[in-house]
Structure formats: C-alpha cells, structure tokens
Amino acid sequence: MTVDLTPDRIDRLREALLATGYDADGVVNLLGPEAHAALGRGEPVPALRATTDAGALGTLIRLFLLGEAESPTAAEAALNPLAVAEALAAGLLVEDGDAVRAGLDVRPHAAADGSWWVISDLDSDLLPEGQQLRTDHVLGVGQASLSLVRATSRRSVDSVLDLGTGCGVQALHASTHARRITATDVSQRSLALAAATFRLNRIDVELAEGEWFGPVRGRRFDQVVCNPPFVVGPPRSDFVYRDSGLAGDDASAMVVRQLPSFLNEGGTGQILASWLHKSGEDWQDRVSRWLPPGGVDAWFVQRDVADPALYVGTWLRDAGYDPRSTVGRRKAAEWLDWFDQHDVEGIGFGFVTVGRTQAQHGEVVCEDLRQAFDDPLGPESDQWLRRAAWLREHGSPESILESRLVTASSTVLEQVSSLSRNGWEEFVHRLHRTNGPGWQHEIDELGMRLVAGCQGALPAGELVGLLATAYGEDSTALTNAAVPMLRELIRHGMVLPADWSEAER
Structure with a gap:
C-alpha cells in the first residue's frame, strides 16, 4: 500500500485529532487506568468496552489503537474535516468490505509537557490474519x-x-x-x-x-x-x-x-x-x-x-512469523546455523x-x-x-591526591553483619548510589572511612596520610590502594571534585 500524505491532508487530520481530544491524556482519561494498562499488555477487550458509546474519540481509539473496523459514517464523523475518501487515498484507512479500518498506525506519544502524534506502519498483531510485514515496514514507538x-x-x-x-x-x-x-x-x-x-x-x-x-x-x-x-x-x-x-x-x-x-x-x-x-x-x-x-x-x-535461540525466536515473532511454521523453522535454522559457524554464544x-x-x-x-x-x-x-x-586531566596519582573531593549526597553506605560468638560482626561495607544507574561498590573499612572524610576540606592525599597514621598502616601501600578506588568512585559519580557546583554534580 502506497501512502499519499499530502500536507493538506495532514493539516486536516491534525484538526480532527485536536477536536476529538485524541492525545495521550485524552486516551488515558477515556479508557481509565485499568483498561489502558490492559491495552499496553496486548489485551484489547477492556479498552473496547470502555470506548462503547464514547463518540468520536472512541472511534479513533478503536480504529488506530485497537485495529477495529468501523463504519464509514462513524469514521467520517471522527475524522472531520478529513473526509473518509481522502483518508483512504492517503493510506490512513483501508476498505474492509462495507467498513473501513486503519491502514497506518496513528497514535499519541506522551512528551514531558504534552503529547505528540506518531505515524507509522501497523504492528504485525494489528494486520489482517496471514498478512506479513512489508520489507520497508516503518516501525512505531517500541x-x-x-x-x-x-x-x-x-x-x-x-x-x-x-x-x-x-x-x-x-x-x-x-x-x-x-x-x-x-x-x-x-x-x-x-x-x-x-x-x-x-x-x-x-x-x-x-x-x-x-x-x-x-x-x-x-x-x-x-x-x-x-x-x-x-x-x-x-x-x-x-x-x-x-x-x-x-x-x-x-x-x-x-x-x-x-x-x-x-x-x-x-x-x-x-x-x-x-x-x-x-x-x-x-x-x-x-x-x-x-x-x-x-x-x-x-x-x-x-x-x-x-x-x-531466544534471540532468534524473539525477532521472528517481532516480524510476525510463527516459529513453528515452515518458513519460521527455515529462517530459525539458517540463523542458528550462522551463529554456530561463527562461535556466537550470546x-x-x-x-x-x-x-x-x-x-x-x-x-x-x-x-x-x-x-x-x-x-x-x-x-x-x-x-x-x-x-x-x-x-x-588528573591522570597521575599525584593529581588525584592533591584534589579536594566530596562524597555525593546520593551515596549511601550499607553494612552487612554476621552473628558470631562475640555478637554481630560487620563483614561487608557496600556503597550504593541512590540515583542514576544505581552503582554499587564494596570497600574495606579504611576505604569506608576515607570516603566519609571526603568533605572538600582536605586534599585526598592528606586524608590517606591521616588514616595511615591513625590505623598504623603503611602510607605507601594505603595510597596505592586508595587512588584506583577513588578513580572508580569518581567515574561512577559517587565521589566528586569539591570545586564543582551543586548543579555540575
């Protein structure tokens, strides 16, 4: 099916979508949270029930989100001022006996402060039974x-x-x-x-x-x-x-x-x-x-x-192939043979x-x-x-040790203890970052105390020296262990340069 989405037709489609309230909020408000969640799981019946007697917005939801056939009269009313004949010529709709159904996927896409519409080809589960995706299929928002x-x-x-x-x-x-x-x-x-x-x-x-x-x-x-x-x-x-x-x-x-x-x-x-x-x-x-x-x-x-095997099965289904069908079996065998020939494990x-x-x-x-x-x-x-x-810029150990560092406010400490004859004894100290990717790092007791001391007042090297003195550790050995640890914590945003502003952190 070719598309002829002229600017004039798109402008009239926009008028119809605005007039009916066919946007992200409008769809959620009409369906309700339960039916909307069911639709996201691929369960259409709750949404179908919710759109009964829901006017033009219900018609557009059934057409473009549920893949249902609608009467030309109902489609004409919902798409006004875009006539059904124009929507058919554009490829937005296709004839289905005496009814019409979606030829393209037109759906709201929620944005940070509003809603957009995205036009794409229909997913395989909304195509007529037995119809495969086009080779130039245009994927929607997946x-x-x-x-x-x-x-x-x-x-x-x-x-x-x-x-x-x-x-x-x-x-x-x-x-x-x-x-x-x-x-x-x-x-x-x-x-x-x-x-x-x-x-x-x-x-x-x-x-x-x-x-x-x-x-x-x-x-x-x-x-x-x-x-x-x-x-x-x-x-x-x-x-x-x-x-x-x-x-x-x-x-x-x-x-x-x-x-x-x-x-x-x-x-x-x-x-x-x-x-x-x-x-x-x-x-x-x-x-x-x-x-x-x-x-x-x-x-x-x-x-x-x-x-x-999971990878091949997933992408076969994505394209609308039944892995149990003759063509599905053939494609899967060719794909898995290629993986075997090239020593692919994952x-x-x-x-x-x-x-x-x-x-x-x-x-x-x-x-x-x-x-x-x-x-x-x-x-x-x-x-x-x-x-x-x-x-x-601070590639040398000396440069790291001369830097004043601060522990990020998003860094927290988890301590795990096991029960012994002398009571609870801590054996794991783990730093967690509570935002972003949620990095975790296990550290020893001296590392824990070094991170606690990173408050921007003293250079990191002086903190290491104080710890070595307080705990009777060899200063050189402690420094050699501290520098790579600090580099990794900086890389993961758990310890940061003190001269960075709060926004920069």
Missing part, C-alpha cells in the same frame, strides 16, 4: 526506541542528526533541546511517514534520503542519535527497520566507528547497539576495537545478553555514548549495567563524559 529516548542527553544544542529516523520519534524528542534537526533514512517510506509526523506536530526537520552517513557527508553536528538496524546474524535484509544487510554486528560497529567524525568538538552521540559474544573473546575487547584511534571518549553500557545489547575530544587518548569504558534502575540514562551520559574528562 521499547527499543523508548530506551534510546531515555538514554539520550537533553542538553541544549544547536544541531542534532537523527541517523535512520524511521517514524521520527528520536527527532521529536530532539526538538525539545535542539535548534536545528536533520533526519536521514535509506527508506523512502520512512521519510514519507516521518515527514507526516513532523507536519502533524508542527516541528521543522530537514529530511535527507540515503544510506548511513552518506546524505550528510562533510557535515558536523553537536549531537548524533541513532537507532540503527542492529539485529545481528546472517547478512540479509528481510526488513529495512532491523536488517542492515551486513553480517554479524558490523552495522553497530560501522556507526560507532564513523560517528565521531560527524561531531563538532565537544559534541556527543548516543547509539543503540548490539554486539556478539564469541567463544574465547571478551566482548569489551571486541567493541573497543570499533572506535577510531584518538579523539574520542566512549562509554559502552551492556543492558542485556540474550541466548541465541548477543549483547545496550547503549554507546561517544564524545569528541581534543585529547590524543580518549577514555574508553565498557560496563555491565544489567540491574534495574528507574532514572533515565541520558543525564548520566553527560555527567559520565564530564567525569571522564576530569579523570584524564
């Missing part, structure tokens, strides 16, 4: 794109590049903090739907068609955000939104390798990426090799590692933050962050880059 939204820095910038924009959701969020936005995609269909999304929301975005960084060759931006086709496996292109045509994790590697050259000095990039866990190879060594030499700080955060998934710097040797850190946490990772990525720069 969990992967939402996770990238939360992992992206929102500091004010002049220019943002949304590489591989898809339905345009990353560019929508970029509009909250960027003066100029450029969005690219290899898919003409993606660009058409993204253009309609931007028009619908009155957001000005420069669109460019082409593969990877090709459309912006020779340009630089303050920020680049990218949700690439990161699915790993054989080199194929079943679906544009997920398959790059490159083998293994080469798509993620290429984006990470090339992205820094498209950043202004001090610019940052956030990438959603996948990487292979291969027998006999450390994943951290693998992804570190993706980076260009020098001039880049990089933070690789691994949020999950999937078993190959597939890592996570975020990459890169910062362009003038330093000859950048900071590259790869960390597992598989624990649950509530705070978005975007603000943390900004602070991570700032702390990495500080640690580089």
Whole structure:
C-alpha cells in the first residue's frame, strides 16, 4: 500500500485529532487506568468496552489503537474535516468490505509537557490474519526506541542528526533541546511517514534520503542519535527497520566507528547497539576495537545478553512469523546455523555514548549495567563524559591526591553483619548510589572511612596520610590502594571534585 500524505491532508487530520481530544491524556482519561494498562499488555477487550458509546474519540481509539473496523459514517464523523475518501487515498484507512479500518498506525506519544502524534506502519498483531510485514515496514514507538529516548542527553544544542529516523520519534524528542534537526533514512517510506509526523506536530526537520552517513557527508553536528538496524546474524535484509544487510554486528560497529567524525568538538552521540559474544573473546575487547584511534571518549553500557535461540525466536515473532511454521523453522535454522559457524554464544545489547575530544587518548569504558534502575540514562551520559574528562586531566596519582573531593549526597553506605560468638560482626561495607544507574561498590573499612572524610576540606592525599597514621598502616601501600578506588568512585559519580557546583554534580 502506497501512502499519499499530502500536507493538506495532514493539516486536516491534525484538526480532527485536536477536536476529538485524541492525545495521550485524552486516551488515558477515556479508557481509565485499568483498561489502558490492559491495552499496553496486548489485551484489547477492556479498552473496547470502555470506548462503547464514547463518540468520536472512541472511534479513533478503536480504529488506530485497537485495529477495529468501523463504519464509514462513524469514521467520517471522527475524522472531520478529513473526509473518509481522502483518508483512504492517503493510506490512513483501508476498505474492509462495507467498513473501513486503519491502514497506518496513528497514535499519541506522551512528551514531558504534552503529547505528540506518531505515524507509522501497523504492528504485525494489528494486520489482517496471514498478512506479513512489508520489507520497508516503518516501525512505531517500541521499547527499543523508548530506551534510546531515555538514554539520550537533553542538553541544549544547536544541531542534532537523527541517523535512520524511521517514524521520527528520536527527532521529536530532539526538538525539545535542539535548534536545528536533520533526519536521514535509506527508506523512502520512512521519510514519507516521518515527514507526516513532523507536519502533524508542527516541528521543522530537514529530511535527507540515503544510506548511513552518506546524505550528510562533510557535515558536523553537536549531537548524533541513532537507532540503527542492529539485529545481528546472517547478512540479509528481510526488513529495512532491523536488517542492515551486513553480517554479524558490523552495522553497530560501522556507526560507532564513523560517528565521531560527524561531531563538532565537544559534541556527543548516543547509539543503540548490539554486539556478539564469541567463544574465547571478551566482548569489551571486541567493541573497543570499533572506535577510531584518538579523539574520542566512549562509554559502552551492556543492558542485556540474550541466548541465541531466544534471540532468534524473539525477532521472528517481532516480524510476525510463527516459529513453528515452515518458513519460521527455515529462517530459525539458517540463523542458528550462522551463529554456530561463527562461535556466537550470546548477543549483547545496550547503549554507546561517544564524545569528541581534543585529547590524543580518549577514555574508553565498557560496563555491565544489567540491574534495574528507574532514572533515565541520558543525564548520566553527560555527567559520565564530564567525569571522564576530569579523570584524564588528573591522570597521575599525584593529581588525584592533591584534589579536594566530596562524597555525593546520593551515596549511601550499607553494612552487612554476621552473628558470631562475640555478637554481630560487620563483614561487608557496600556503597550504593541512590540515583542514576544505581552503582554499587564494596570497600574495606579504611576505604569506608576515607570516603566519609571526603568533605572538600582536605586534599585526598592528606586524608590517606591521616588514616595511615591513625590505623598504623603503611602510607605507601594505603595510597596505592586508595587512588584506583577513588578513580572508580569518581567515574561512577559517587565521589566528586569539591570545586564543582551543586548543579555540575
């Protein structure tokens, strides 16, 4: 099905959505919390019941969120001033016997201070039975794109590049903090739907068609955000939104390798990426090799590692294939054979933050962050880059020891005791960070006392000397142990430079 989403049709659709209250708050208020939660779980009946006799808003919810067929008369009333004939010509609706149903997904997307609308293709569960996704299927706002939204820095910038924009959701969020936005995609269909999304929301975005960084060759931006086709496996292109045509994790590697050259000095990039866990190879060594030499700080955060069989089954279902079907079995076998041939034991998934710097040797850190946490990772990525720069500037042990440090207010101490004949004896001292990623570090008793003494009054070296004297420890040995501990606590935002303002911390 082709789309013909002319500006005039989009403008009239906007009028209809505004008139009916079809936005994030309007949908939640009509459905109620229970039915809305059920809809999020893929259980439509409570929402269907809630929209009965709910007028034009109920009609739009049934059409675009539930995939129900509606009479042309009801659709005409709900979409006024966009006539049903125009909606059919645009591809927003399709005929279903004497009724009409959604041809595209049009749904509200909650923003920090309001609501946007996003136009995309229908998910596989809303397609007619037996119909497969198009090869140029345009994915809507899924969990992967939402996770990238939360992992992206929102500091004010002049220019943002949304590489591989898809339905345009990353560019929508970029509009909250960027003066100029450029969005690219290899898919003409993606660009058409993204253009309609931007028009619908009155957001000005420069669109460019082409593969990877090709459309912006020779340009630089303050920020680049990218949700690439990161699915790993054989080199194929079943679906544009997920398959790059490159083998293994080469798509993620290429984006990470090339992205820094498209950043202004001090610019940052956030990438959603996948990487292979291969027998006999450390994943951290693998992804570190993706980076260009020098001039880049990089933070690789691994949020999950999937078993190959689970990974294949998940992506087959995502595309609407039944893994038990003939075609599902064939595709699964080809995929798993490729993993076996290349010694793949798992597939890592996570975020990459890169910062362009003038330093000859950048900071590259790869960390597992598989624990649950509530705070978005975007603000943390900004602070991570700032702390990495500080640690580089204070690279020598002497420089760390000369610094005045403060323990962050978000750092708390947990102590665990075991019962002995002499009563309770503490055997674990663990620092917790209560915000951001929720880092934890186990330390010994002297480390605990050193962190307690970091209140900005004395340089760290003097605190270490006082502890050595008080506890009869060798000063050199204690210093050698304290410096790497302090570096790690600074890296994780648990101890910070005293001369940073409260806002900078």
